Amino acid sequence: MASGPLCPNCCAGCAIAKVLGADRIxxxxxxxxPRFTLGQRIVLAVVPRLVxxxxxxxxxxxxxxxxxxxxxxxxxxxxxxGPEIYCFWHQCxxxxxxxxxxxxxxILISRSFDGELITRILKMFRFxxxxxxxSRGAREGLLxxxxxxxxxxxxxxxxDGPRGPIYRTKMxxxxxAQMTGAPIGAFHLEPERAxxxxxxxxFLVPKPFTRICVSWAQWTHVPADxxxxxxxxxxxxxxxxxxxxxxxxxAHFGKAAQ
Numbered sequence: 001m002a003s004g005p006l007c008p009n010c011c012a013g014c015a016i017a018k019v020l021g022a023d024r025i026x027x028x029x030x031x032x033x034p035r036f037t038l039g040q041r042i043v044l045a046v047v048p049r050l051v052x053x054x055x056x057x058x059x060x061x062x063x064x065x066x067x068x069x070x071x072x073x074x075x076x077x078x079x080x081x082g083p084e085i086y087c088f089w090h091q092c093x094x095x096x097x098x099x100x101x102x103x104x105x106x107i108l109i110s111r112s113f114d115g116e117l118i119t120r121i122l123k124m125f126r127f128x129x130x131x132x133x134x135s136r137g138a139r140e141g142l143l144x145x146x147x148x149x150x151x152x153x154x155x156x157x158x159x160d161g162p163r164g165p166i167y168r169t170k171m172x173x174x175x176x177a178q179m180t181g182a183p184i185g186a187f188h189l190e191p192e193r194a195x196x197x198x199x200x201x202x203f204l205v206p207k208p209f210t211r212i213c214v215s216w217a218q219w220t221h222v223p224a225d226x227x228x229x230x231x232x233x234x235x236x237x238x239x240x241x242x243x244x245x246x247x248x249x250x251a252h253f254g255k256a257a258q
Contacts, residue, residue, distance in 0.1 A: 036113065043117065044117060048117065048121045048124060052121060052125070055094065055097065055121075059095075059097075061208045061209045061210075062095065062098060062191075062206055062208075062209070062210060062211075063211045063212065064189075064212050064213075065211055065212070065214065065252070066214045067214070067215050067216070067248060067252060068217075069216065069244070071218070072216050072217070074214065075103075075216075077099055077102075078102050080102065080104060082153075082154065083150075083151075083153065084154050084182050084183055084184075085149070085156075085157070085173055085176055085180075085184045086155070086156045086157070086184075086185045086187070087157045088158065088159065088186075088188055088242065089166070089188060089201070089242060089246065090158040090164075090166075090203070091202050091203050092188060093118075094203075095191060095206055095212050096189055097121075097122065097125055097127075099189060099212075100156075101126060101127075102126070103154060104126055104128070104153065104154075105128070105156050106129065106148045106153060106154065106155055106156065107122060107128070107156040107158075108131075108132060108141050108144075108145060108172065109122075109130070110131070110162040111131045111132065115131065115162065119131070127156075130148065131144075138172065141172070142172060142175055146176060146180055149180040149182050150180065155176065157169075159242060160201065163200060165200075166201050167239075167243060167246075168239065169235060169238055170235075171231060171235055173238060174222055174234050174235050175231075177220070177221075177222035178226050181224060183219045184220040184221075184238055185216070185219055186216070186218070186219070186220065186245055187214065187215060187216045187242075188215045188242065188245040188246040188248075188249045189212055189215075190213045190250055190252070190253065190255075191206035191207070191212045192211040192212070192213070193207040195207065211253070213253060217244045218241055220234070220241055222234055
């Protein structure tokens with residue numbers, strides 16, 4: 001996990017090395033120095049601090065209510081989970097950031113400029129980051145998260161990120177679970193009152209003093225010897241679990257399925 005603040009112009013490869021705390025991972029996860037424009041560098045220097053401060057002020061007014069399917073033991077606020085894999089939809093990144101801010105978890109984040117911006121914000125909440133996505137650096141990202149699991153920490157996927165389609169999980173969590181034997185936790189955080197952005201993911205910005213339902217579904221377990229032809233059915237099982245969690249959260253507040 002992050003051991004201290006990174007320099008504002010730190011390259012992604014350096015960031016990963018500091019996050020993972022292992023020299024040997026440098027040979028696995030590498031990335032050329034990002035060539036950001038002057039405008040982007042200004043954004044990276046200013047915006048993360050503003051978002052961090054605003055999210056702290058507003059987030060402390062949120063009230064979390066936890067529900068879970070029968071037989072599921074949910075992870076409560078403040079708990080530090082072990083070597084597990086967590087999956088949720090991209091739209092609930094903000095409430096997840098506040099709810100899991102003490103977990104010291106590590107998140108797979110894309111190598112784009114937006115990914116760099118998100119990484120710098122999340123590091124202020126003590127999250128770590130491994131850079132990669134389904135389209136760029138997928139293998140390196142999975143190897144980095146495998147190291148996280150192997151060292152007893154928690155790996156997180158925004159399952160339909162970085163660019164959708166909405167409510168469709170990628171194959172990454174299934175592959176990581178097969179590689180490590182770690183169970184996959186599926187959940188959704190639904191605000192009772194929120195602004196919904198017009199983005200591909202219908203990004204949720206919870207309003208101040210709102211209630212937020214933390215809804216947990218059944219865990220997904222992936223056998224180490226899972227045949228290749230069964231990967232898709234296992235992905236569908238995980239997808240269905242996250243969607244059940246989302247729909248139960250909507251029902252908790254009497255909202256219609258969307």
